[in-house]
Amino acid sequence: MTALETDRRRADRRRVWGRVALYALAIGAALAAAFPFLWSTITMFKQDQDLYIKENNPFWFNEPPTMEHVTYLFTNTEFLTFVSNTVVVGLAVVVITLAISLPAAYSLARLVGRWGERMGIAIFLVYLIPPTLLFIPMSRVVSALGLHESLWSLVLVYPTITIPIAVWLLMGFFKGIPRDIEEQAMVDGYSRAEAVLRTVIPLVFPGMVAVTVFSFTLAAHEFIYALSFISATAEKPISIGVPTALVRGDVFFWQSLQAAAVLVAVPIALVFNLFLDRFISGFTMGAVKG
Amino acid sequence: MSQETVAVAEQAPGGEVRRRLADNERLLAVAAMTPAVVYILALVGFPFGLAVLLSFSDVTVGDPSLDLVGLATLRQVLADPVFWQSLRNTFVFTLVSNALVVVLATALALILTKDFRCKWLVRFLVLLPWTTPVSLATITWLWTLDSIFSPIDWVLRQVGLIESNVIWLGKPGFALASVITVHTWRIVPLAAVIIMAGLIAIPSEIRDASDIDGARFWRRTFEIEVPLMAPIIGVAVLFGVILTVTDMTVVYVLTRGGPTNSTQVLASWAYFKGIEGGDLAQGAGTALFLLPVLVAVAALILRFARRRDVM
Numbered sequence: 001m002t003a004l005e006t007d008r009r010r011a012d013r014r015r016v017w018g019r020v021a022l023y024a025l026a027i028g029a030a031l032a033a034a035f036p037f038l039w040s041t042i043t044m045f046k047q048d049q050d051l052y053i054k055e056n057n058p059f060w061f062n063e064p065p066t067m068e069h070v071t072y073l074f075t076n077t078e079f080l081t082f083v084s085n086t087v088v089v090g091l092a093v094v095v096i097t098l099a100i101s102l103p104a105a106y107s108l109a110r111l112v113g114r115w116g117e118r119m120g121i122a123i124f125l126v127y128l129i130p131p132t133l134l135f136i137p138m139s140r141v142v143s144a145l146g147l148h149e150s151l152w153s154l155v156l157v158y159p160t161i162t163i164p165i166a167v168w169l170l171m172g173f174f175k176g177i178p179r180d181i182e183e184q185a186m187v188d189g190y191s192r193a194e195a196v197l198r199t200v201i202p203l204v205f206p207g208m209v210a211v212t213v214f215s216f217t218l219a220a221h222e223f224i225y226a227l228s229f230i231s232a233t234a235e236k237p238i239s240i241g242v243p244t245a246l247v248r249g250d251v252f253f254w255q256s257l258q259a260a261a262v263l264v265a266v267p268i269a270l271v272f273n274l275f276l277d278r279f280i281s282g283f284t285m286g287a288v289k290g
Numbered sequence: 291m292s293q294e295t296v297a298v299a300e301q302a303p304g305g306e307v308r309r310r311l312a313d314n315e316r317l318l319a320v321a322a323m324t325p326a327v328v329y330i331l332a333l334v335g336f337p338f339g340l341a342v343l344l345s346f347s348d349v350t351v352g353d354p355s356l357d358l359v360g361l362a363t364l365r366q367v368l369a370d371p372v373f374w375q376s377l378r379n380t381f382v383f384t385l386v387s388n389a390l391v392v393v394l395a396t397a398l399a400l401i402l403t404k405d406f407r408c409k410w411l412v413r414f415l416v417l418l419p420w421t422t423p424v425s426l427a428t429i430t431w432l433w434t435l436d437s438i439f440s441p442i443d444w445v446l447r448q449v450g451l452i453e454s455n456v457i458w459l460g461k462p463g464f465a466l467a468s469v470i471t472v473h474t475w476r477i478v479p480l481a482a483v484i485i486m487a488g489l490i491a492i493p494s495e496i497r498d499a500s501d502i503d504g505a506r507f508w509r510r511t512f513e514i515e516v517p518l519m520a521p522i523i524g525v526a527v528l529f530g531v532i533l534t535v536t537d538m539t540v541v542y543v544l545t546r547g548g549p550t551n552s553t554q555v556l557a558s559w560a561y562f563k564g565i566e567g568g569d570l571a572q573g574a575g576t577a578l579f580l581l582p583v584l585v586a587v588a589a590l591i592l593r594f595a596r597r598r599d600v601m
Contacts, residue, residue: 018507025401026412033479034415036430037422039441043433051439058441100329103322111319121592123326126334128584128591130536132557136564136574137340141333160333163326192318221423223539224557228565239423243543254433261429265422272421273414280487 037265040258044070051254069255077253078233079260082241085151089237090216092155097162097215098208104163105170106196110179120171127164134160135228142229153229154237158222162215169214173207174200206278213275217268238264344574351568363571372551373576376559382466383555384534384583387473391530392523394474395481400511402482403489420479428543431472435459435544462552465545469553472540477533481526488522489515525594528587535583556580 031038039058043051045065056062073079104123108116131138138157139148147153177200185195226240233245242260246253348359367373402413419427434440435458443455458464496514516523538557541547547554547562554562556579564573 014506019406022401022404022406025397026406026409029398029401030412030415033417033419033475036427036434037415037418039434040430054438054444058439058444100325104326107319107322111315111322119323123330125588125591126330128532128588129334129338130532130580130584132536132538132560133577133580133584134334134337134341136560136570136577137337137344138333139565140340140570141337157333159329163329167326192315217421223423223425223542224561227542228561239425243425243429252433254436254439257429258433261422261426264426265418265430268423269414269418269421272417273410276413276417276483280483280490 037262040262044255044259044262046255048255069253070259072253073256073259073263077256078236078241078245079256081234082236082238082245083264085235085241086220086237086239089151089154089158090219093158093162093219094212094215096155096159097166098211100159101163101166101170101211102201102204102208105167106174106200108167109171109174120168123164124168125164127161127168131161131222131224135224138225139228147229149230149232149235151230151235151237154219154222154226157225157229158219161222162211162218165218166211166215169211170204170207173204173210177203210275210278213271217272220264220268341574341578344571345578347571349570351570354570359571364575367572367575367579372554372559375551376554376556376576377579379466379553380535380555380557380580383470383473384531386470387477387534388527388530390470390474391477391481392527394478395485395526396516396519396523398478398482399485399489400515403486416482417479419476420483424476424537424539425543427476428472428540431468431475432459432544435468459545460549462549465549465553469540469544472544473534473537476540477530480533481530484526484529485519485522488519488525491522492518521594524590528590532584532587535580 042059042061045067046061047063047066047068050056050061050063053062108120108123112119142148142153142157145153145156147156181199181203182192182195185199186192190198220237221239222237223239226237227244230236230240233241236245238260242257242264246257246260343356343358345364346358346360347356348363349356398416402409402416406412434442437455437457437460440455440458442458443452446452446456456464458468492515496518536557538555538561541553541555541558542561545553547558551559556576560573560577563569563576567573
């Protein structure tokens with residue numbers, strides 16, 4: 001056997017072991033991340049007499065699986081109300097966020113020059129003032145406006161979380177679009193406002209999609225404002241509704257509770273997966289100065 | 291350029307005044323910025339000022355008139371041993387979780403930038419902890435760590451490592467570890483996504499050159515990729531720190547700060563004092579102690595921004 005062959009064989013072996021290690025790590029990471037959700041998914045289909053026996057194998061259906069508790073979640077609890085509340089709040093927040101951030105981001109990216117850069121950083125720093133610092137004074141503001149116990153309090157307040165990030169992300173997208181495009185439109189006789197509407201907004205559409213997904217998710221995630229402002233079950237969004245209202249006395253409906261978590265988690269993760277690459281590119285564009 | 295636009299405006303038929311207004315860049319810039327600035331001043335600036343004001347008052351739900359009492363409220367906050375426990379926990383949770391996040395997220399990012407089969411599925415599963423609303427993700431852990439039916443305890447019992455259940459959330463030490471685990475678990479995916487953005491931005495020539503030079507996996511990873519990624523890892527950690535320092539959801543859902551306040555953090559303590567206990571002044575005063583950490587993070591971000599390569 002020549003030295004060359006030995007070398008090649010060694011390299012092949014190394015490649016094979018590299019692949020094995022990669023797959024082992026990938027599977028390990030997936031299991032570690034998804035473990036509680038896998039356990040929840042099994043739980044949601046278990047019968048009571050299967051689930052509540054301590055010695056039963058928790059990862060196996062010792063009794064036939066049942067849809068009973070999932071059906072219960074939809075028919076006998078406020079789950080669907082929580083979902084629709086979250087959707088209403090999320091969509092309203094997306095609209096407000098886009099309406100306010102688009103002009104601000106464009107202005108920071110194009111119109112105000114050096115001063116705009118500082119302003120952009122200042123707006124980003126607003127993101128660092130968290131709900132946990134503001135929820136007590138904010139609950140007074142909300143009461144003063146007569147929005148206590150109402151979904152609209154969340155619609156009013158959530159854009160404070162989404163706008164800084166949206167401005168930052170969109171600024172990156174605007175900087176990625178060459179100035180020539182709107183200048184050409186202006187030479188063609190459009191005013192700047194018209195030029196922006198006709199040429200730049202369509203190009204920044206991917207950024208708007210990223211902001212939509214991100215703002216909706218942030219609104220669905222938010223917990224402490226909702227917990228502080230709303231105690232009426234009918235007005236609760238999903239983030240506080242499930243942990244506070246699906247508990248009867250001190251008895252948790254474990255199967256229904258886990259079904260609620262899984263049924264919310266899966267669609268959001270699927271949507272995020274679709275937009276992940278766009279989100280990554282959005283982040284780097286916002287991060288790398290143009 | 292402004293001469294050019296004026297020329298265009300003069301040629302344009304009709305509506306000249308409106309046109310000139312729409313071309314006035316300074317006016318346009320101010321008009322475009324105003325809604326965002328007004329919104330932030332009204333709903334971040336004003337409540338922030340109110341938070342400071344409340345901390346120097348004695349407002350409670352029972353007595354909502356705003357009387358200033360100087361430092362009395364803050365002194366009361368500091369006199370409570372639970373406050374110090376919360377402060378210590380906030381630091382411990384943040385430091386330990388984010389130390390773990392740096393290592394795990396870097397590893398995860400390196401895995402996810404490689405090609406392998408069923409990558410979409412791995413990506414989907416790995417992102418779940420971050421994309422799921424925090425309170426719901428924590429509920430899956432609440433059930434995973436159940437005192438009687440925890441599958442982890444079942445496995446440990448089968449293997450013979452324990453005789454009776456650990457009761458993860460019922461003992462201070464295990465409860466602390468549980469909260470740290472959940473924080474780490476939910477932040478790693480976000481940090482990995484941010485680091486991936488940095489990894490993808492590493493020019494492929496560098497990687498090719500190191501391949502030609504015969505650099506193997508370990509050398510390439512630790513001598514080339516990790517040093518190049520250091521700034522973006524820093525950014526990921528800053529996000530992770532903000533998310534852990536300011537979070538109260540994990541603690542609220544998992545332990546309610548218990549057993550006997552041993553997992554209380556500043557944010558959850560502020561909530562229990564201010565909203566559930568009705569002492570708005572002390573609640574606001576407690577939350578205000580988050581400020582130094584946030585200012586430090588802001589200073590770091592500004593330093594990054596000045597370096598201009600990232601952020």
